[in-house]
Amino acid sequence: MASKGLVRFSSLLLSAFFCLTAEPxxxxxxxxxxxxEIAKIGxxxxxxxxxxxxxxxxxNREQETANxxxxxxxxxxxxxxxxxxxxxxxxxxxxxxTGATIALRADLDAVPIQExxxxxxxxxxxxxxxxTGSDIHASIxxxxxxxxxxxKGRIKGNIKFIFQPAGEGPPAGEEGGAALMIKExxxxxxxxxxxxxxxxxxxxxxxVFISSGPLLANSDSFQITIKGKSSDGSQPQDxxxxxxxxxxVVVALQTLVSRNVxxxxxxxxxxxxxxxxxKSDLIADRVRLEGIVRTxxxxxxxxxxxxxxxxxxxxxxSFGGDYAFSFEEETPSVVNHPxxxxxxxxxxxxxxxxxxxxxxxxxxxxxxxxxxxxxxxGLYFLLGVKNPRxxxxxxxxxxxxxxxxRSISLGIKILCHLLLDCLEQQRRxxxxx
Numbered sequence: 001m002a003s004k005g006l007v008r009f010s011s012l013l014l015s016a017f018f019c020l021t022a023e024p025x026x027x028x029x030x031x032x033x034x035x036x037e038i039a040k041i042g043x044x045x046x047x048x049x050x051x052x053x054x055x056x057x058x059x060n061r062e063q064e065t066a067n068x069x070x071x072x073x074x075x076x077x078x079x080x081x082x083x084x085x086x087x088x089x090x091x092x093x094x095x096x097x098t099g100a101t102i103a104l105r106a107d108l109d110a111v112p113i114q115e116x117x118x119x120x121x122x123x124x125x126x127x128x129x130x131x132t133g134s135d136i137h138a139s140i141x142x143x144x145x146x147x148x149x150x151x152k153g154r155i156k157g158n159i160k161f162i163f164q165p166a167g168e169g170p171p172a173g174e175e176g177g178a179a180l181m182i183k184e185x186x187x188x189x190x191x192x193x194x195x196x197x198x199x200x201x202x203x204x205x206x207x208v209f210i211s212s213g214p215l216l217a218n219s220d221s222f223q224i225t226i227k228g229k230s231s232d233g234s235q236p237q238d239x240x241x242x243x244x245x246x247x248x249v250v251v252a253l254q255t256l257v258s259r260n261v262x263x264x265x266x267x268x269x270x271x272x273x274x275x276x277x278x279k280s281d282l283i284a285d286r287v288r289l290e291g292i293v294r295t296x297x298x299x300x301x302x303x304x305x306x307x308x309x310x311x312x313x314x315x316x317x318s319f320g321g322d323y324a325f326s327f328e329e330e331t332p333s334v335v336n337h338p339x340x341x342x343x344x345x346x347x348x349x350x351x352x353x354x355x356x357x358x359x360x361x362x363x364x365x366x367x368x369x370x371x372x373x374x375x376x377x378g379l380y381f382l383l384g385v386k387n388p389r390x391x392x393x394x395x396x397x398x399x400x401x402x403x404x405x406r407s408i409s410l411g412i413k414i415l416c417h418l419l420l421d422c423l424e425q426q427r428r429x430x431x432x433x
Contacts, residue, residue, distance in 0.1 A: 025424035026347060026417050030154060034416045037147040042409040045146075048072070049139035049408060050121035056110030056128045056135070059166035060176045062087045065108050069142055069163050076149045078161075085180035089163040092190075093149060099157025100426045103187070103195040104415060105178075105369060106141035107134045107167025116399035131401045133200030136385065138163060140198075140411035147416050157423040162186055162195075167368060169330070178368040187375060193426070194340060194377045196418055197369040198411065200385040202393035205404040207384035208352060208414065209360035212341050215380055216334035217268075217294040218301050219366030220327060224249065224312055226276070227322040230285035239283035240321045243276055246287040250274075252311045260307055261300060268294040268364050269304065294364045296333060332370045333362075337377035340422075344379055347421035351414045365396070379418070383411050 026034075052065050066087045073080045079092040087108070092101075115122055115129035123129040130136075145161045162181065170176025175183075186192075201209055226246045231239030250271055261267045269291065276287030293308075295301045305327040316323045349357055360382065369380055385403035386393045394400050 025421050025428070026350065030151065030420065031350075031417070033151060034147060034413060037150050038143070038409050038412050038416075041143055041146045042412070045139045045143040045408050045412070046405050048142060049135050049405065052135040052138060053130050054121050054124050056123050056125055056130050057108075058112060058128055058171075059109040059168050060086045060170050060174055062108040062165050065138065066163065066165075069108075069138060072142060073145060073161070076145065078145065078149065084184055084186060085165055085176060087165045088181055088186075090186055091145060091161040091163075093145060093152060093155070093159045093161065095155025095157050095159070095423070096153035097156040099155075099423050099430075100193045101158040101160060101190045102419060102422055102426075103160040103162055103192045103372075104141055104144060104419060105162040105164055105195060105197045105372065106137040107164050107367075108138055109134055109166055109168050111168055111397065113397065113399050117402040119402055129399065129401075131397050131399065132168070133385065133396070133401075133403055134167060136200050136403055136405075136408060136411070137198070139408050140415065143408065143412040144415045144419070147412060148419065151420075155420065155423060156427045158190060159419055159423075160186070160192055169368070178371040182371060182375070187372070192376055194337075194379070194422060195369075195372045196415065196422075197367070197372070197378065197380045198383050198415075199365075199367060199380075200396070200403055200407065201382035202386050202395055202401075203382075203384040204386050204388045205384050205407045206352065206388075206410065207356050207358055208348065209358045209382040209384070210336070210341070210348070210380075211360050211362065212336055212338045214296050214333045214335050214362045215360070215382075216370070217266075217296055217362065217364045217366050218298070218329070218333045219331040220293045220295075220301065220305070220329050222289075222291055222293065222305075222308065222325070222327045224289040225324040226287040226289070226312075226316060227324070228283070228285045228287075229320075231283045233281040233283055236283055239285070240319060242284045242287040242321065245316050245319055245321050246274065246276060246289060248315050249289065249312055252315060253308060256307050256311055257304070261304065265297050265300055266295075266362070266364065267300045267304060268292075269308075270294075293327075294366065296362050296364075301329065331366045331368050332374060334367055334370045334378075334380050335373060336379055337373065340377045340379050343425055344418055344421060347417045348381075348414065351417040352410065381414075383407055383414070
């Protein structure tokens with residue numbers, strides 16, 4: 001249940017929707033001071049990023065990365081807690097003036113990909129790299145803490161810096177990620193009224209992409225076990241071939257989305273793993289399929305799971321086989337709070353120029369930042385990290401992913417403006433309500 005403070009913060013945002021300030025509330029002197037502090041610490045944050053990049057750790061194993069971050073936060077004099085949700089770090093910056101508490105979140109984990117990019121700070125851990133930009137995220141949020149700590153006398157409230165493990169999801173059989181952070185009280189003591197997040201994006205550095213409402217997709221997973229009957233490959237009539245049944249299931253599930261889902265309400269069904277059979281001359285008695293479903297609407301989320309099981313049942317039972325089907329709703333859609341977005345747009349435009357703030361259609365990637373923004377107002381944007389001189393973007397999860405490090409200073413600037421403006425707007429509204 002939301003605390004009174006969170007309910008009040010949300011009601012203030014609703015009020016703000018009808019009385020937006022015409023100008024961002026970060027004054028020119030503060031904006032100049034932000035730029036000056038970024039110039040001081042920007043090169044150091046690049047070094048931090050490279051150090052993190054060279055030693056990537058997978059979900060729930062990010063202890064070395066956490067040590068790098070927490071050590072630096074402690075030297076700033078912030079109230080730092082470690083070991084949250086296994087290897088998470090939370091730092092509280094108390095402003096010089098009273099006010100609300102807001103939060104900023106970065107993820108820490110690498111992904112199991114062998115790095116192929118030719119860079120001097122290449123991953124030293126075989127089969128693991130920061131192919132989704134978590135090293136950039138952590139460096140930007142750490143840099144934001146550095147800059148705002150220098151300006152804390154002007155901060156009208158408190159800021160929590162959340163460094164979250166397992167943004168890609170915890171290992172099988174473990175808790176982790178945003179769900180465990182919330183469970184362990186990251187949004188409490190003091191209660192957080194709004195939260196900000198972002199993700200690197202393979203478009204030109206200097207550009208930001210954002211939209212009101214759903215920005216990222218619901219992410220769900222499924223497992224299907226096709227149960228047949230084994231027999232010798234020379235006597236197929238004595239068996240029920242689970243591989244043949246699985247093949248028909250794969251085709252049917254791909255058609256399911258293209259012919260049963262409204263094309264104006266996007267959905268993706270991907271079967272990413274098939275495992276079955278024991279020997280080349282035996283009819284397989286069991287095949288396991290695993291995959292994901294991405295949707296933007298809750299209606300599709302429910303509809304697709306029902307249609308999937310119906311299709312599997314019809315195919316498998318008609319040939320004398322059986323099946324087991326499980327569908328797990330994992331991560332909800334990231335939805336930008338419309339009033340918070342409208343309140344912050346002038347500040348975002350002021351930070352990087354209105355021409356660099358771009359609307360974007362909802363994307364089918366997912367982020368468990370959604371679990372925070374389900375509970376409190378949230379704002380999430382995509383930060384361009386592609387070197388404009390490169391002809392083609394390198395996608396996320398590529399072994400060649402190599403973001404432009406100029407995005408670090410730009411990200412710090414954007415977040416400083418957004419966080420200061422949010423607290424200032426909230427304070428103004430408090431006085432007017």
